[in-house]
Amino acid sequence: MALKINKNYKKIKKNYIFTEISEKKSNFLKSHKNAKIIDLGVGDVTRPLNKNMVAVINNALNEQLHKKTFKGYPPENGYDFLKKQIVNYYKQRNVSLTIEEVFVSNGACCDVTNILDLFKKNKTIIANPTYPAYYDSNFLQGNAIFLRDANQKNNFVLSPKNLKKRSYIIYLCSPNNPTGTVFTKQQLKEWVDFANLTSSIIIFDCAYESFISDVNLPHFIYEIEGAKKCAIEIASFSKMAGFTNLRCSWSIVPEELNINGYNINSMWSRRQCTKFNGVPYCVQKGAEYALSKNGQLECKKNIQYYKTNLKILTKCLKSLKIECFNSMHTPYVWFKCPQNYTSWQFFDLLLQDYQIVGIPGLGFGTQGEGFFRFSAFASRKDILIACERLKNFAIKKD
Amino acid sequence: MALKINKNYKKIKKNYIFTEISEKKSNFLKSHKNAKIIDLGVGDVTRPLNKNMVAVINNALNEQLHKKTFKGYPPENGYDFLKKQIVNYYKQRNVSLTIEEVFVSNGACCDVTNILDLFKKNKTIIANPTYPAYYDSNFLQGNAIFLRDANQKNNFVLSPKNLKKRSYIIYLCSPNNPTGTVFTKQQLKEWVDFANLTSSIIIFDCAYESFISDVNLPHFIYEIEGAKKCAIEIASFSKMAGFTNLRCSWSIVPEELNINGYNINSMWSRRQCTKFNGVPYCVQKGAEYALSKNGQLECKKNIQYYKTNLKILTKCLKSLKIECFNSMHTPYVWFKCPQNYTSWQFFDLLLQDYQIVGIPGLGFGTQGEGFFRFSAFASRKDILIACERLKNFAIKKD
Numbered sequence: 122m123a124l125k126i127n128k129n130y131k132k133i134k135k136n137y138i139f140t141e142i143s144e145k146k147s148n149f150l151k152s153h154k155n156a157k158i159i160d161l162g163v164g165d166v167t168r169p170l171n172k173n174m175v176a177v178i179n180n181a182l183n184e185q186l187h188k189k190t191f192k193g194y195p196p197e198n199g200y201d202f203l204k205k206q207i208v209n210y211y212k213q214r215n216v217s218l219t220i221e222e223v224f225v226s227n228g229a230c231c232d233v234t235n236i237l238d239l240f241k242k243n244k245t246i247i248a249n250p251t252y253p254a255y256y257d258s259n260f261l262q263g264n265a266i267f268l269r270d271a272n273q274k275n276n277f278v279l280s281p282k283n284l285k286k287r288s289y290i291i292y293l294c295s296p297n298n299p300t301g302t303v304f305t306k307q308q309l310k311e312w313v314d315f316a317n318l319t320s321s322i323i324i325f326d327c328a329y330e331s332f333i334s335d336v337n338l339p340h341f342i343y344e345i346e347g348a349k350k351c352a353i354e355i356a357s358f359s360k361m362a363g364f365t366n367l368r369c370s371w372s373i374v375p376e377e378l379n380i381n382g383y384n385i386n387s388m389w390s391r392r393q394c395t396k397f398n399g400v401p402y403c404v405q406k407g408a409e410y411a412l413s414k415n416g417q418l419e420c421k422k423n424i425q426y427y428k429t430n431l432k433i434l435t436k437c438l439k440s441l442k443i444e445c446f447n448s449m450h451t452p453y454v455w456f457k458c459p460q461n462y463t464s465w466q467f468f469d470l471l472l473q474d475y476q477i478v479g480i481p482g483l484g485f486g487t488q489g490e491g492f493f494r495f496s497a498f499a500s501r502k503d504i505l506i507a508c509e510r511l512k513n514f515a516i517k518k519d
Numbered sequence: 520m521a522l523k524i525n526k527n528y529k530k531i532k533k534n535y536i537f538t539e540i541s542e543k544k545s546n547f548l549k550s551h552k553n554a555k556i557i558d559l560g561v562g563d564v565t566r567p568l569n570k571n572m573v574a575v576i577n578n579a580l581n582e583q584l585h586k587k588t589f590k591g592y593p594p595e596n597g598y599d600f601l602k603k604q605i606v607n608y609y610k611q612r613n614v615s616l617t618i619e620e621v622f623v624s625n626g627a628c629c630d631v632t633n634i635l636d637l638f639k640k641n642k643t644i645i646a647n648p649t650y651p652a653y654y655d656s657n658f659l660q661g662n663a664i665f666l667r668d669a670n671q672k673n674n675f676v677l678s679p680k681n682l683k684k685r686s687y688i689i690y691l692c693s694p695n696n697p698t699g700t701v702f703t704k705q706q707l708k709e710w711v712d713f714a715n716l717t718s719s720i721i722i723f724d725c726a727y728e729s730f731i732s733d734v735n736l737p738h739f740i741y742e743i744e745g746a747k748k749c750a751i752e753i754a755s756f757s758k759m760a761g762f763t764n765l766r767c768s769w770s771i772v773p774e775e776l777n778i779n780g781y782n783i784n785s786m787w788s789r790r791q792c793t794k795f796n797g798v799p800y801c802v803q804k805g806a807e808y809a810l811s812k813n814g815q816l817e818c819k820k821n822i823q824y825y826k827t828n829l830k831i832l833t834k835c836l837k838s839l840k841i842e843c844f845n846s847m848h849t850p851y852v853w854f855k856c857p858q859n860y861t862s863w864q865f866f867d868l869l870l871q872d873y874q875i876v877g878i879p880g881l882g883f884g885t886q887g888e889g890f891f892r893f894s895a896f897a898s899r900k901d902i903l904i905a906c907e908r909l910k911n912f913a914i915k916k917d
Contacts, residue, residue, distance in 0.1 A: 123718055123779050124686040125639035130786045165591035170583040179577050185568040185764065188898070193563035193763045227625060227766075227796070234794040238659070241523035257793045261636070288522040320521055365591045366583065367799050368625075381521050388528045395655045396632040398625070401765050404799065500586070 129261045136253065138484035142468070149472055159507045161434075161495040162478045164298065164453070166363045168426060171419040174362070174410050181406035195399030198390060199225025199371070203405045206412045207371055216343040222375055222386065224393060225408075227368040227400050229328045229357040233292070234258035235396070236324060236353060236372075239388045245290045248279045250299060250485030250492075252326070255292040264290070272488040273457075277302040277446060281315035289321045293342075296329040299485050299494040300455045301447040303338045309345050316351035322380055323352040328370075331361035331424055333450045341373075349375035353385065360452065362411035362420045369400055369408045427452045430497035430504045437508040438495075452497045455482075459514075467493055475510045527659045534651065536882035540866070547870055557905045559832075559893040560876045562696065562851065564761045566824060569817040572760070572808050579804035593797030596788060597623025597769070601803045604810045605769055614741040620773055620784065622791060623806075625766040625798050627726045627755040631690070632656035633794070634722060634751060634770075637786045643688045646677045648697060648883030648890075650724070653690040662688070670886040671855075675700040675844060679713035687719045691740075694727040697883050697892040698853045699845040701736045707743050714749035720778055721750040726768075729759035729822055731848045739771075747773035751783065758850065760809035760818045767798055767806045825850045828895035828902045835906040836893075850895045853880075857912075865891055873908045 142162060150156060184190035198204075204220040211218050226232050234254055245259045249268040259266050267289070271279040277300040279293065293312060295304040304312075316323050325342040333340055341356075342348045354373040358364035378385045410416045428449060435445050435454050447454040458467040464481030471477045479496075482489030497504065540560060548554060582588035596602075602618040609616050624630050632652055643657045647666040657664050665687070669677040675698040677691065691710060693702040702710075714721050723740040731738055739754075740746045752771040756762035776783045798806075808814045826847060833843050833852050845852040856865040862879030869875045877894075880887030895902070 122685050124688070124720060125641050126779055126781045127637055127639055127786075128781075130637065130789060131781065133789070136792070163591075167586075167589065167591065169585055169589045172584055175580060175584055178580055182573060182576055182580070185761075186570055186573055188565075188567055191565065191567045193561075193565065195764055195766075230796050231794060239525055239528065241525055243523050254793060261790075261793065287520050290522070322522060363583075365796075366593055367801075368593075368796060381524055383524045383526075383529065388525075391528055391531070392659075394534070395652060395659065396629060398628045398763075398766060401799075401802065403765075 127261065129263055133257060133260050136257075138481070142478065142480070145469070145472060146478060153476075156476050158472075158476045158478055159499070159503045159510075160478045161497075161499055161507060162480050163498070164496050165365050165498055166360060166423075167498050167500060168363055168423045170363050171416075171423075173419065174407050174416060177410040178403045178407040181403035184402070192402045195402055195405070197394045197397055197399045199223065199400065200402065200405050203409045206409045210412045211341060211343070214340050214344055216341050218343075218373060219376065222373050224372045224374060224389060225400055225405060226370045226372060226393070226397070229326060229355045229359065229370045230254055232355045232370060232372045233324055233326055235392070236389070237262045237264070237290075238392050238396075239385065240290065243290050244287070245292065246284075247292050248294070248297070249487060250482060250489035251292070252294060252298045253485065256486075259290075268486065270488050271297070271300065271302065273446075277455075278304070278308060280308065281311055284315065286319050288319050291316060291321055291323045292326065293323055294326040294328075295339075296327075296332055296448075296450040298329065298451065299453055299480070299482070299489070301451045301453055303333060303335075303448060303450045306337075306339050306345060309339055309342060313342070313345045313347045313351060317347050320380065321351065322378075322385070323348075325352050325354045327354060328357045329360055329451050330356060331420065332428070332452060334428075335450070338450070343373070343375075349377050351378070353378070358408050358411055361424070362408070362416070363423060364408070364411075367404050367407060369404050426501070427497045430499060430501060433504050433508060434495055434497060437511055441511060441514055454495045454497070456493055456495070458482075458491055458493050461491070464490055464493055475507075475514070477507050477510060525659065527661055531655060531658050534655075536651075536879070540876065540878070543867070543870060544876060551874075554874050556870070556874045556876055557897070557901045557908070558876045559895075559897060559905060560878050561896070562894050563763050563896055564758060564821075565896050565898060566761055566821045568761050569814075569821075571817065572805050572814060575808040576801045576805040579801035582800070590800045593800055593803070595792045595795055595797045597621065597798065598800065598803050601807045604807045608810045609739060609741070612738050612742055614739050616741070616771060617774065620771050622770045622772060622787060623798055623803060624768045624770060624791070624795070627724060627753045627757065627768045628652055630753045630768060630770045631722055631724055633790070634787070635660045635662070635688075636790050636794070637783065638688065641688050642685070643690065644682075645690050646692070646695070647885060648880060648887035649690070650692060650696045651883065654884075657688075666884065668886050669695070669698065669700070675853075676702070676706060678706065679709055682713065684717050686717050689714060689719055689721045690724065691721055692724040692726075693737075694725075694730060694846075694848040696727065696849065697851055697878070697880070697887070699849045699851055701731060701733075701846060701848045704735075704737050704743060707737055707740060711740070711743045711745045711749060715745050718778065719749065720776075720783070721746075723750050723752045725752060726755045727758055727849045728754060729818065730826070730850060732826075733848070736848070741771070741773075747775050749776070751776070751787075756806050756809055759822070760806070760814070761821060762806070762809075765802050765805060767802050824899070825895045828897060828899060831902050831906060832893055832895060835909055839909060839912055852893045852895070854891055854893070856880075856889055856891050859889070862888055862891055873905075873912070875905050875908060
């Protein structure tokens with residue numbers, strides 16, 4: 122009998138959007154050799170790491186030079202020093218955790234996808250539009266995906282209203298990539314109540330929580346009563362501390378989270394101890410520093426830099442009468458393509474006439490059609506050049 | 520309808536062996552406060568990293584301090600500079616690879632287990648005894664596991680002889696952990712032929728290949744004709760370059776490896792790009808250095824150190840008339856427990872009377888009963904103390 126392959130790998134759409142973007146970009150450069158393209162597409166940090174943090178990492182690495190301080194395998198779920206620091210970080214928002222509830226990992230992307238190992242085929246709720254990894258990993262697993270609109274009609278807010286009362290795996294992302302929406306406590310409470318009522322599990326992705334400016338908005342789902350009974354939370358040092366290259370993230374799996382008599386905390390621990398071997402000591406020392414008092418202040422400076430970029434970009438777009446939906450709680454501005462352009466038409470226009478690259482909303486789902494995402498993860502200089510170029514858009518339009 | 524859980528997480532045995540070892544160890548220390556236990560159990564490197572390599576990593580990290588050299592997300596499957604270096608490493612054994620066949624990852628353990636994502640439920644062949652992660656990950660996936668003896672009767676050599684001709688996922692580990700067996704080219708050829716005949720796939724774990732002393736023994740499965748049509752190879756910097764903490768490994772997935780019309784190379788690439796975000800730049804620079812001419816020489820010094828440890832240990836055991844099976848191609852000595860002790864009885868005896876910790880063979884499978892593994896990943900001083908203590912074994916015995 123032949124080997125049984127996971128055929129979903131053949132059925133899944135290629136991730137055309139990013140391939141197509143980079144092909145269009147390189148084709149353009151072939152015919153415009155001296156063009157200086159401003160890339161506001163990719164959601165990746167660009168600010169250098171803080172030197173105090175790098176010194177901490179270098180020192181930790183140097184411990185590997187000496188017999189007495191040399192370290193072998195890291196603990197699969199993270200060193201206690203970092204888990205304690207994360208517990209303290211949650212205390213700032215009055216959330217109590219035990220260190221057994223904290224799992225250090227090498228990327229939010231890994232955890233939001235690998236968590237599916239704990240389940241068999243289920244029904245999954247995913248927002249449309251949304252970050253593609255939720256969809257792709259659930260598709261590969263063979264789950265029945267229920268895409269639920271979070272579009273202009275409902276202010277891009279995903280809600281459980283009128284949802285059939287059965288058990289789902291529910292992906293929530295707040296602040297949302299790409300739309301910038303942040304759940305209020307009330308909106309998030311509706312999801313927690315729904316999940317507890319239906320024995321669903323929420324995978325709460327808060328990778329952008331450090332960008333939230335309004336103290337009244339929840340950073341963590343555990344700020345909502347009842348969340349520990351239904352939700353896993355996945356967070357990251359990537360955007361907060363510029364760690365996209367260094368790879369460090371964490372997940373919170375509450376000890377009291379039981380689904381049909383299965384304790385998800387001990388299952389996740391078993392999964393990680395079997396299939397994952399931890400994050401380097403020096404990286405975890407850097408992460409510990411990022412959450413220290415000084416570290417947080419330094420990280421905030423970079424976040425502020427990106428936010429100022431975002432303000433400049435948003436102001437420029439608004440001056441062109443472009444409708445913007447960003448709420449300043451992410452590094453992205455989500456806006457409606459002007460003049461009823463489709464998102465790919467607008468992409469081509471921006472590339473050809475302004476040498477600016479962004480992400481067509483369609484790349485995040487069908488409900489992203491007609492919308493566009495700019496990233497503020499760029500240098501101030503590039504942001505200003507982009508704005509200068511875009512001014513001509515108004516002139517051409519008139 | 521309730522969420523469907525992967526119930527294998529409840530059925531799987533807890534990894535009692537290592538918990539039990541550490542519990543026994545700490546209980547002993549409670550009643551013997553001044554005991555100096557020599558730990559020859561854990562298979563984890565102890566030698567400090569080479570200072571040239573650490574300088575390379577520190578320099579790479581320092582690039583993150585400057586706008587111009589700052590790097591964001593690493594390529595999911597590794598930087599080209601490291602993939603090229605790995606291609607060159609294979610050339611030393613006359614194996615030709617393209618860089619598209621090389622996938623850099625953060626641990627052999629992750630890849631030998633995550634590779635199962637590409638498959639549905641299948642029949643898996645695993646040696647008994649063996650490294651526990653193969654069994655555990657296949658059990659969690661719900662595969663039908665065919666344990667196949669590699670015991671004293673067949674010189675610990677796993678063979679496809681008399682195996683029913685159907686398709687399997689076949690785990691091979693050479694040099695073998697824990698038994699130390701290395702497949703000869705002929706023995707490996709039998710597996711490659713069997714796999715090609717039955718459309719099986721081989722997962723070849725060569726994490727210890729750098730410990731092979733005999734130039735005639737194959738390091739890589741692609742030294743065998745036909746292997747590119749049936750085998751994935753998984754290797755690591757952990758034992759070779761002391762990277763158990765830094766986390767870097769690689770897998771080879773040949774472009775021509777097709778199973779039932781599915782191209783495994785592009786499937787694995789899709790898997791990694793969806794569920795994994797790459798290895799830090801600085802770690803990959805360190806890995807690149809490890810495979811450079813100087814790097815390899817420096818790594819070999821550490822390997823030689825461990826091997827000398829192993830020689831000393833083996834000589835000591837043999838002088839006690841203990842039957843040893845190590846072939847000096849791993850950092851371990853696998854031996855028969857003397858006087859027909861069971862492996863746990865011998866563990867207790869060693870701990871109580873000699874304050875030495877090792878791994879009972881039973882921990883690697885039922886066919887490990889009556890055997891024991893010592894690791895040479897220790898300081899010379901500890902190895903000599905252990906041998907000194909063990910001398911008393913002979914005296915007591917008489």
